[in-house]
Amino acid sequence: MRIAAILLGSALPFLPMLPASAFTAYVSNEGSNTVTVFDTDTFEVTATIPVGQRPRGIQLTKDGKHLLVAVGDDDTIEIVDTATHEIVGTLPSGPDPELFTLSPDGNLVYIANEDDNMVTIVDLAERAPVGEVQVGVEPEGMGISPDGKILVNTSETTNMAHFIDTETHEIVANVLVDSRPRIAEFKQDGSEVWVSAEIGGTVSVIDPATKEIKKKITFEIPGLRAESIQPVGVRITKDGTKAYVALGPANRIAVIDANTHEVEDYLLVGQRVWQLSFTPDEKYLLGTNGVSNDVSVVDVESGKVVNTVQVGELPWGVTVSEN
């Protein structure tokens, strides 16, 4: 193990010489009402795009031409052209949109409206709402199954994961999880959906077929009080072997074996790490540090934090484009 680490370590200084495909990362800064754009090869900030009030949820359209930013205090989702960095339109999201997700074909946007306990469904091409689903109090996390048939929404106050049939727009099951569920994330093969509970301090692994909690992942960091461990962002690799959970004010990202559900390591990052995103090649994992106003870069292969990028105030969400 150590020898492997040494070999890997001695190779590291030469890695920058290899041609790396550069991607572009977009970070929503909740405090400064901007989106920071940086290159994932040089980790230099290339642009700062002013957007609406309180940007949080952030995602790219499937073609990568547009960036969608949920600006909660403006009650809309702004559409930013990724080439010109101009705001080219908005989506009728309903009030206070926080997080949203796209259907696998990229045509529909599912939006959690934190203030009115609703999930709004918007057609991206038409920029028009096509449906609404009444859910629990303070909806937040949005995860969609890889086949697009099931949408999982979490409600922060009701402490539930709502399984919504995307055909009928009906809730087919409610799974009670721990306090303040934040994020729902499906495994790529659709076998599991992971729901993080911020106050409960756990991640529930739910079997979407039976709607039963298979496993509750708990976290323990020597020297830290249990209250400071608040799981929020969850990301699972495409091959379903590794998962990463941002632990908020514990300033750590947990590395989890996604097959055995055992925590393997805790990586020290900045203060109040919130949302996570892989680069498309899964070489790096980016985590937004809300209080320290930066983004930590984790090298997935070596499992080490390798860089830090200064962004705007209160960075919240992050997404990385293929281009």
Next chain:
Amino acid sequence: MSPETSRREAGFPLSAYLICLQGIVGRELLRFLHQRERFVAALVRPLVWLFIFAAGFRQVLGVSIIPPYTVYVLYEVYITPGLLAMIQLFNGMQSSMSMVYDRETGSMRTLLVSPLPRWFLLSSKLWAGTLVSVVQAYAFLAIAWFWGIEPPLWGYLAVLPALFLSGLMLGALGMLLSSLVRQLENFAGVMNFLIFPMFFASSALYPLWRVRESSPLLYRICELNPFTYAVELIRFALYLRVEPVALAVVFGCTVLFMVGAVLAYDPARGFLARQQHDAGGHP
């Protein structure tokens, strides 16, 4: 210096210098190898800081990103360069303590009557002591690696010149002090009045920006403390960077202390002469 001595000095072949250097370094290494307790003690001291002190402070001191770090580091990672410098500080004092001992037992006189120039004898002694401290520092780094303190691999190489330079500075400081201390018993005083203040009033345990937040005066003191620069020189080198200010200060102080030590050990002019004179005057 009489014309005769300078002629004699000039006449020594290089081999004579080398034999002398080999003798002094050999003696110091032998002493180091035979005093296994000293080696253990030199390692245990920083390890106690690392394993116990740093563990306790893990949560208290959130270390934010300051150069040379590019990522967030745990407190134990932050204090490692400071502990390396601490090893060298203690080693410098210890080897100077051994000089006081040598002087008391008379073996110092054997050394100083060598026909080779005094600056050469003292520098050889200094090099020997520094070499020992560098060995100790690497032993500590090796143990720290298993504790999760993993600087970049090339950093282990880059830190070598930094360790030598800081070792020379602290050794030279010790040598200067040993010329001022009359008896071995007084050395405890040196510990209290020098080692601890130097160690604590530096960037070894806390970043200076944090010191400044709580006490601007202490911050000034830390800034004037050469030990701070030794720590920073080691810290930057370990992460493959050069801190020019630290490099200049450490280099300048090394020269200053060394010149001071050579002058102080000169029986004709220095403190040693006065001490011996005093001792002779009052039997």
